[in-house]
Amino acid sequence: MAVLHITKDNFESEVLNSEKPVLLDFWASWCGPCKMIAPFVEEIANERSDIKVGKINVDDDPELAVRFQVMSIPTLIVFKDGKEQKRNVGLISKERILQML
Numbered sequence: 001m002a003v004l005h006i007t008k009d010n011f012e013s014e015v016l017n018s019e020k021p022v023l024l025d026f027w028a029s030w031c032g033p034c035k036m037i038a039p040f041v042e043e044i045a046n047e048r049s050d051i052k053v054g055k056i057n058v059d060d061d062p063e064l065a066v067r068f069q070v071m072s073i074p075t076l077i078v079f080k081d082g083k084e085q086k087r088n089v090g091l092i093s094k095e096r097i098l099q100m101l
Helices: 011-016 032-047 062-067 094-100
Strands: 022-027 052-057 075-080 083-089
Touching (some): 011 022, 011 052, 022 032, 032 094, 075 094, 083 094
Parallel strands (some): 022 052
Antiparallel strands (some): 075 083
């Protein structure tokens, strides 16, 4: 499944009401570590059909970054049943991301 572009408009339907766990990547185009983690996020989205993977651009949707107290990027958050389960701030390996799931 492709990476979903998550915005404040589709957040509730795609994340909070999702029947599958959701991995969210809070990022920005100017963020070097975000660019480094992006291929891992894309690979996981393509390899795992049992989860949803979404990206939130903090510059385009600052309301979501504030709502979830994202102070540094990249921040990865795993949601299950509409609730935050795990969070990681900063660059991590693909293996560590998979462990979060």
